[in-house]
Amino acid sequence: MAQSDLFATRRQSAQAYILRRILTNPPAALGAIVIGLMFVTALFAPFIAPYAYDQQNLDQIEKPPSAAHWFGTDALGRDMFSRIVWGARSAVFVILMVTLVNLALGIPLGALAGYLEGWADTIIMRVADILFAFPGLLFVFFVASTIKPGVMHWARSSGLSELANTGYLDYAVVILALGVIGWAGLARLIRAQVLTIKQREFVLGARAIGVPTSRIIARHILPNAVTPIIVAMSMGLGDIALSEGYLSFLGIGLQPPAPSWGNIIAENAGRYWRQFPQMIWLVFIPGLVLAAIVFAFNFFGDGLNEALNPEISD
Amino acid sequence: MTAFILRRLLWLPVLLFFISLITFALGVYGPGDPLQVLLGLRANPETIERLRREYGFDQPFHIQYLNYVTNALQGNFGYSLVKYRDQPVGALIAQALPVTIQLNLVAIFLGLGIGVPLGLIAGLKRDSWIDLLIRGIVIAGISLPIIFLNPVLTFLFSRRHDLVFAAANLKFSIGPILPMVQGYWDGIFSAKVILPAFIESLGIIAVMTRQMRAGMIEVLSEDYIRTARAKGLRERTVILRHAMRNALIPIATILGLMMGGLVAGSFLVENWFGVPGVGQLAFDALFARDYYITMALVLLIAVAYVFSNLVVDITYGLLDPRIRKA
Numbered sequence: 001m002a003q004s005d006l007f008a009t010r011r012q013s014a015q016a017y018i019l020r021r022i023l024t025n026p027p028a029a030l031g032a033i034v035i036g037l038m039f040v041t042a043l044f045a046p047f048i049a050p051y052a053y054d055q056q057n058l059d060q061i062e063k064p065p066s067a068a069h070w071f072g073t074d075a076l077g078r079d080m081f082s083r084i085v086w087g088a089r090s091a092v093f094v095i096l097m098v099t100l101v102n103l104a105l106g107i108p109l110g111a112l113a114g115y116l117e118g119w120a121d122t123i124i125m126r127v128a129d130i131l132f133a134f135p136g137l138l139f140v141f142f143v144a145s146t147i148k149p150g151v152m153h154w155a156r157s158s159g160l161s162e163l164a165n166t167g168y169l170d171y172a173v174v175i176l177a178l179g180v181i182g183w184a185g186l187a188r189l190i191r192a193q194v195l196t197i198k199q200r201e202f203v204l205g206a207r208a209i210g211v212p213t214s215r216i217i218a219r220h221i222l223p224n225a226v227t228p229i230i231v232a233m234s235m236g237l238g239d240i241a242l243s244e245g246y247l248s249f250l251g252i253g254l255q256p257p258a259p260s261w262g263n264i265i266a267e268n269a270g271r272y273w274r275q276f277p278q279m280i281w282l283v284f285i286p287g288l289v290l291a292a293i294v295f296a297f298n299f300f301g302d303g304l305n306e307a308l309n310p311e312i313s314d
Numbered sequence: 315m316t317a318f319i320l321r322r323l324l325w326l327p328v329l330l331f332f333i334s335l336i337t338f339a340l341g342v343y344g345p346g347d348p349l350q351v352l353l354g355l356r357a358n359p360e361t362i363e364r365l366r367r368e369y370g371f372d373q374p375f376h377i378q379y380l381n382y383v384t385n386a387l388q389g390n391f392g393y394s395l396v397k398y399r400d401q402p403v404g405a406l407i408a409q410a411l412p413v414t415i416q417l418n419l420v421a422i423f424l425g426l427g428i429g430v431p432l433g434l435i436a437g438l439k440r441d442s443w444i445d446l447l448i449r450g451i452v453i454a455g456i457s458l459p460i461i462f463l464n465p466v467l468t469f470l471f472s473r474r475h476d477l478v479f480a481a482a483n484l485k486f487s488i489g490p491i492l493p494m495v496q497g498y499w500d501g502i503f504s505a506k507v508i509l510p511a512f513i514e515s516l517g518i519i520a521v522m523t524r525q526m527r528a529g530m531i532e533v534l535s536e537d538y539i540r541t542a543r544a545k546g547l548r549e550r551t552v553i554l555r556h557a558m559r560n561a562l563i564p565i566a567t568i569l570g571l572m573m574g575g576l577v578a579g580s581f582l583v584e585n586w587f588g589v590p591g592v593g594q595l596a597f598d599a600l601f602a603r604d605y606y607i608t609m610a611l612v613l614l615i616a617v618a619y620v621f622s623n624l625v626v627d628i629t630y631g632l633l634d635p636r637i638r639k640a
Contacts (some may be wrong), residue, residue, distance in 0.1 A: 027450065126325075130332045133616045138578070138596055142608060145342045145600060242459055246582065249461045262461065269465040279469060287462030295457040302453065 021307035028303020034216035034296035041085055042092035048083035054257035062278055072281035074268065078257075080281055084289055086259035091293065095175055095237055101179025103233075106186030111217045113187065114194025114256035125191065128184035140243060144252045151176070167258040174253045178243055180237070189232050231305045236298030245290050261290040304309045322624050329620055334386070337612045338379050341605035352396045369395070375528075392606035398599050403610045406595060413590030414579035420511040422572060426516025430565065431520070433526020434558065440531060452523045455516040463513050464586040471509060510587040514580055521568060529561030536560075567626055574622030578615045 022028045034227030041048055051057075065072045071080035113124040142298040151173055196220060197203065206216050246273075247253030256263050268282040342532025349362050349371070367373050370381060385392065391403040398406055436448040533539065534557055542552045588594075592611060599607035 002438075037406065039357060130329060130336070132335055133329060133620050134336075134612065138612060138615065139579070141600060142337075142340060147342070150343075167376075205541075238457065245461060249582075262602055265459075265461050269461065272465075279465065283462075283465050287466065291458045291462055294459065295453065298453045298457050 006073070006242050016212060018084040018209055018304075018307045021233045022158075022300075022303050025303040025306065027308075030089045031296040031298070031300030034292055035300060038296075039087050039092060041088040043089075045089045049079075049085040051079040051082040053083050053086035053259040055082070056076065062282075064277060065281055071285050071295060076280055077272070080285065083259045083264055084286055087261045087264060087289075089172075090254055090258065091241050091244060093179075094171065095240050097171075098178040098182065098240045098244075099233060099237065101175060102186055102236075105179070105183035107190055107222065107229075108243065109183065110187035110190030111194050111222060114191035115198060115213065115217055115221065121191070124187065126193045128187050131181060131184040134181075137243070137268070140177050140181055141250065141252055143181065144173055144247055147176060147253070148173045167255055170254045170258065174244055174247055177247070178240060183241070185236075186229070186232060186260050189228055191223075193228060194221050197221050197224050226309045231301065231308060234297065234304050235301035238294040238301070241290070241297065242294050265290070279280065319628055322627065326620065326624070330410060330617065333616045333620075334383060334613055335379065337609045337616075338382055339375075341609040342375060342378060349395070352399075382494045386610075391610040394604055394607055396604045397602040397607070398604075403560060403606050406607065407592070407610060407614065410579075410590060410595045410614045411577060414584070414588060414593060415576050417507065417511055417514065417579070417584075417589060417591060418576045420507055421514035422518055422569070422576075424511055425516035425522055426565075426569075428515070429519040429522025430526050430562075432584025433523040434530060434561075436523065437527040437534070437561070438553065440527075445527075448523065449527075452520045456520040458516070460582045461581065462583065463516075467509055467513065468586070506587075510583050510589055513583050518572070520566060523563050525568060526561060529564055530557060533557045560617075568628060570626040573616075573625075576621040577618045 010094040021092070022032060025156070055078060057073070057079075060069065060073045061077045062075055063073045064071060069079050069081065073079055075082075089094060096133055109124050151169055155169055175257040194217075203216060206220050211220075244260065245262035246254055248260040249266040251263070253264065254263055256267060264286045265283060268279075268286075272279040272282045327354070337402070344623070349365050349369075353362060353365075370378060371380070382392070389404060391407075394403060394406060432448050432452070436445045439445050498619045539552060539557055542556045543549075547556075577592060579591040579596070581593035581597040583589070584591045584593035585597045592615075595607060596611045598604070
C-alpha cells in the first residue's frame with residue numbers, strides 16, 4: 001500500500017470505514033442489496049404489485065408464469081407475484097416491530113442488570129435464564145397459540161371487533177410472542193458489555209462529579225456498547241423472518257388471505273410438492289424468496305461483524 | 315469448583331418451579347377449551363360440566379397446579395384429553411422419545427462427520443476460495459427454511475426424479491428414502507432416515523464448521539505449534555496431533571450442549587416426514603389443545619436443557635484445569 005493511501009484511510013470516519021469494509025466484502029454487499037430490495041418492495045408494495053394480494057381470477061387457476069402473471073397463479077387464481085410482494089411488507093413489518101420490542105425490553109433490563117448488579121441483576125438474569133431454558137420454536141408456538149384467544153377476546157370486548165376480523169391482530173400475536181421471548185439474549189449481551197464498560201475511567205469520572213445513574217447509563221455506557229448490539233441484532237433479523245414464516249406456515253401466525261411467505265408455502269407445499277411444473281412457482285419460488293432473505297441477513301450480519309471487529313478477521 | 319456446582323444445584327429447583335408454573339399457566343389459560351374440542355360445539359352443557367368436574371378443571375388455579383406437581387413428581391403427567399383419549403402422557407412420551415433420540419443421533423453424527431472436516435479444511439486454507447466456498451455453503455445451510463427444504467428435497471428425491479433429471483437421463487431411484495410416500499417410520503437403519511436426518515443436521519453442520527474453523531485458526535497461531543514445527547515434526551503430525559486435538563475441545567462442549575437437545579424433536583421435519591417422535595407428538599397436542607401433553611413436553615425439554623448445561627459446565631471444569639482454578 002502506498003503511503004498516501006495509508007494517510008487516506010486514517011482520515012476516514014468510522015462509518016465510512018465500516019461501509020467500505022461491507023461493500024468490499026462480496027457476500028455482505030450482496031446481502032445488503034437483497035435487504036435493501038426487500039425494504040423498497042415492502043414500502044412500495046401497492047405500486048409494485050400488479051394485483052391485490054387477495055384478488056381472485058377464476059379463469060386463471062394454477063397458470064404457469066406469463067407476462068400477465070410473472071410468478072404464475074395459485075389454486076384460487078391469485079397472482080403469485082403480487083402475493084410475494086405483499087408478503088415482503090408483512091415480513092418487514094414483523095421484523096421491525098419484533099426488533100423494536102426486543103430492544104425496548106432488552107436494553108433497559110440488560111443495562112440495569114449490569115449497572116446495578118446485586119438483586120436487580122439476579123432477578124433480571126434469572127428471568128432471562130428461565131426464558132432460555134424453554135425449547136425455542138416449540139415455546140414460541142405455545143405462547144403464540146396461547147395468547148391468541150386472549151388478544152382476540154380483548155379486541156372484541158374493547159369495541160374493536162372490526163379490527164379482530166381483519167387479521168391485523170394476527171400481526172400483534174406474532175410480534176408479542178417473538179418480542180417477549182427474544183429480549184433475553186440481547187439483555188445478556190448488554191449486561192456483559194455494561195459490566196466491562198462501567199469499570200472504565202470515564203464512568204468513574206462521571207460518577208465522581210455526580211451525574212445521575214440513568215444519565216450515566218444512557219449517555220456514557222450504552223453508546224459504547226452499541227457495536228455488539230448492532231451485530232447481534234443484524235444476525236437475529238433473519239431468525240425473526242424465519243420464525244414468522246414458520247408460525248404462519250403452521251397457521252398460528254398470519255392467516256390467509258393475509259400474505260406471508262410462510263402461509264403461501266403452507267397453502268401450496270402439501271398439495272403441490274409432487275406435481276412437477278406447478279410446484280416450481282407455487283412452492284419453490286416463495287420458498288426461495290424466504291431463503292434469500294434469511295441468507296441476506298446472515299451474510300450481512302457476518303460482514304458487519306467482521307467490519308466492526310477487525311481483530312476477528314485478521 | 316464445589317461452590318460453583320453447589321450454587322448451580324441450588325438454583326435448579328427454583329428454575330424448575332418457575333418453568334413448571336409458566337407452562338402450567340400457559341396450558342390452563344391457554345388456547346381453547348380441550349373439552350370443547352373433544353365434545354364438539356353442540357355438546358350438552360351438562361356433559362361438559364360433568365367432565366370438567368371429573369378432570370378437576372373447576373378447581374382454583376393453585377389447587378390444580380399443586381395437584382399437577384404432586385402427580386408429576388410421582389411420574390404421572392396426566393392423561394391425553396383429546397388426541398389419544400385417556401392414554402397416560404408418560405406412556406405417549408415414552409413411545410415417542412426413542413424415535414426422536416435416534417433421529418437426532420443420526421443428525422448429530424451427520425453434522426459431526428460433515429462439519430468437522432469442512433471446518434478443518436476451511437481453517438487450514440483460510441481466506442482461499444475453498445474457505446469462502448465452505449463458509450458460503452454453511453450460511454446457505456442455516457438459511458434455507460425447513461418449510462422450503464421439506465417439499466423441495468422430498469420432490470427431488472421422490473420417484474418424480476425422472477422429471478427433474480430427464481434431460482441427463484440419470485437412472486437412479488432413491489424412492490425408499492421417502493417416508494411421506496411410503497408412510498411408515500422404519501427405525502434408523504432404513505434409508506428413510508436420511509432425508510429428515512440430513513435436514514435436521516444442517517444447523518449442526520453450520521455450528522461445527524464455524525467452531526472448527528475458528529478453533530483451527532486460533533490454535534495454529536499458538537506458540538506450541540511453532541515449537542512443534544521448529545523441532546522438525548512433519549506438517550501432518552503438527553496438524554493432526556497438535557492443532558486438531560486442541561481445536562476439538564470446544565466441539566466436545568457443543569456436543570455436550572446438544573445432548574439436551576436430543577429430546578427435542580423438530581416438529582416441522584417430523585410432521586412432514588411422518589416420524590412418530592416427540593416433535594410430532596407436540597405438533598398434534600398443540601393443535602388438538604391437548605395441553606397435558608404440550609406441558610409435559612415443554613417441561614421435559616426445558617429440564618433436559620438445564621441438566622445438560624449443568625453437566626457441560628461441570629465436565630468442562632474437570633477437563634480444563636485452567637477453568638477449575640478460576
